[in-house]
Amino acid sequence: MKEELLIEMENASFLSVGTSGPRLSEVNFTLSKCQHTYILGKASSGKTLFVKSLMGLIPLSEGTYYAFNRSMKNPDNLLLHYVRKKIGLLPEKGILIESLSIRENLAFPLKFLRQNKASKPYEIVEEILISNQLEQLGALMPYEVGINDRKVIGLLRALIFDPSILVLDDPYEGLDQDGIRLFHRYFQKIIKNGHTTILLFSRKPIRPQGIFTRTLRMDESDSLQHVEDSFFVSVPENTNNAP
Amino acid sequence: MDGILHRFNFFRIFFYLRDLFQIVMTTFYDLGTILLSRRSFITLLLQQILLIGFDAIPILTIISLLIGMGTVAEAGLELPKLGIQNLVGTIIIHVILRIVGPFATAMVIIARSASTVSVEIGNMRVSGELDTIEMMGVNLSLFLITPRIIGILISTMALTFYFAICSFTGGFLMGLFGLSMPMVSLIESLKTSLTLTDMLVPILDSAVFGLVIASVAVYHGLAVGRSPNDVPRETNKALVNAIVLCTVFLTVIQIFIIFA
Numbered sequence: 001m002k003e004e005l006l007i008e009m010e011n012a013s014f015l016s017v018g019t020s021g022p023r024l025s026e027v028n029f030t031l032s033k034c035q036h037t038y039i040l041g042k043a044s045s046g047k048t049l050f051v052k053s054l055m056g057l058i059p060l061s062e063g064t065y066y067a068f069n070r071s072m073k074n075p076d077n078l079l080l081h082y083v084r085k086k087i088g089l090l091p092e093k094g095i096l097i098e099s100l101s102i103r104e105n106l107a108f109p110l111k112f113l114r115q116n117k118a119s120k121p122y123e124i125v126e127e128i129l130i131s132n133q134l135e136q137l138g139a140l141m142p143y144e145v146g147i148n149d150r151k152v153i154g155l156l157r158a159l160i161f162d163p164s165i166l167v168l169d170d171p172y173e174g175l176d177q178d179g180i181r182l183f184h185r186y187f188q189k190i191i192k193n194g195h196t197t198i199l200l201f202s203r204k205p206i207r208p209q210g211i212f213t214r215t216l217r218m219d220e221s222d223s224l225q226h227v228e229d230s231f232f233v234s235v236p237e238n239t240n241n242a243p
Numbered sequence: 244m245d246g247i248l249h250r251f252n253f254f255r256i257f258f259y260l261r262d263l264f265q266i267v268m269t270t271f272y273d274l275g276t277i278l279l280s281r282r283s284f285i286t287l288l289l290q291q292i293l294l295i296g297f298d299a300i301p302i303l304t305i306i307s308l309l310i311g312m313g314t315v316a317e318a319g320l321e322l323p324k325l326g327i328q329n330l331v332g333t334i335i336i337h338v339i340l341r342i343v344g345p346f347a348t349a350m351v352i353i354a355r356s357a358s359t360v361s362v363e364i365g366n367m368r369v370s371g372e373l374d375t376i377e378m379m380g381v382n383l384s385l386f387l388i389t390p391r392i393i394g395i396l397i398s399t400m401a402l403t404f405y406f407a408i409c410s411f412t413g414g415f416l417m418g419l420f421g422l423s424m425p426m427v428s429l430i431e432s433l434k435t436s437l438t439l440t441d442m443l444v445p446i447l448d449s450a451v452f453g454l455v456i457a458s459v460a461v462y463h464g465l466a467v468g469r470s471p472n473d474v475p476r477e478t479n480k481a482l483v484n485a486i487v488l489c490t491v492f493l494t495v496i497q498i499f500i501i502f503a
Contacts, residue, residue: 084380094371
């Protein structure tokens with residue numbers, strides 16, 4: 001059976017519009033369905049730039065980039081909308097919109113990306129909050145909750161449309177051990193679901209057992225190389241606080 | 244050297260005005276899209292009107308009452324010396340309704356809302372929220388820009404008329420209690436002086452000021468880079484540029500009306 005290719009980059013270079021800032025050059029990368037990938041990179045190695053390029057925020061200047069078999073060379077708004085809706089994102093910075101409550105943050109993509117009856121997004125959000133035992137957070141503002149909860153809400157928002165790819169940009173940053181374990185349990189649930197492929201970028205070599213099918217390392221030359229398993233530290237699993 | 248040359252490049256004002264015009268045009272295009280697809284826009288718009296318009300009422304009431312009182316006091320004391328006391332109504336209408344009302348309202352909106360919008364958008368840029376919204380596939384204009392520009396536009400227009408009403412009230416109070424002017428003659432004087440143009444000019448003034456203030460605030464909010472230091476710098480530019488542009492447009496509109 002031929003594997004379904006989600007992302008394909010060949011000698012792809014990306015450059016920020018109107019800036020002479022950092023750029024990604026000649027990236028070769030493919031991501032197939034269920035090929036859960038962990039990309040390890042030092043600080044300033046270009047992980048966030050990679051994520052922004054993947055999401056079409058930084059335009060492709062050379063090479064080819066196909067997302068869901070559609071060329072991302074000069075994409076129009078419709079294509080960008082399609083690709084971004086199929087990729088769930090947990091960004092490194094600006095995870096939640098500070099002026100909106102947690103409930104409104106979760107409802108945000110439902111309200112602005114899909115035609116719904118006025119009350120429908122909030123019904124969906126309420127279900128999500130209850131099923132994840134987070135209903136007490138709904139009315140709070142982002143600055144009133146801890147980093148673990150902020151990241152979990154960001155993760156739930158990224159999963160709200162049941163995306164084909166879940167992109168996580170440095171998700172472990174700021175998390176304590178409980179937070180990391182909680183994330184790993186969410187990853188296991190996502191993998192069990194079978195629809196979403198995880199693409200995780202991190203500077204920390206914390207890799208859960210049995211989740212990622214490959215591990216790559218990003219270096220300054222923008223090339224991605226395979227990494228040995230011995231490189232990672234493990235976080236002992238604890239079953240006390242289930243998601 | 245480039246920085247110095249950039250500062251003396253006066254042509255950049257045209258590019259700046261072009262960008263502001265583009266922001267306004269995009270807003271109206273997106274407003275059409277929003278109204279057609281019935282997105283949850285009304286709540287966002289009402290929030291902005293509440294924040295920009297409704298919350299400005301206390302400070303605007305005080306300012307307008309005092310300006311109305313001051314104008315009538317000045318006119319009531321000085322005009323009889325020149326023998327033209329019958330022009331009190333005309334002068335009040337010209338000064339308050341056509342010039343001071345729209346301009347003072349614009350100044351209040353600039354001080355309160357242009358800075359708020361600029362800082363809010365700038366902080367969202369610095370914290371990465373704008374990138375996140377964009378990467379989620381949400382049109383920034385629908386969520387962030389259009390409600391603010393339309394909110395400022397509607398609020399400026401409504402507050403300009405509120406200002407005029409309060410100023411006239413202040414003027415009447417001053418005429419009645421401060422100058423012992425007969426109320427009937429003051430009302431009669433206003434009635435005979437008021438023309439359709441006097442009603443249309445504040446509408447035109449306030450609409451132009453509203454669009455100028457909103458587009459300038461949004462432009463400078465979006466112009467913030469990655470550094471938190473950019474936020475106060477761009478906010479400062481937004482306030483100064485909004486004041487200058489409102490003054491320029493006020494003069495242009497007055498000259499246009501004189502010649503028209």
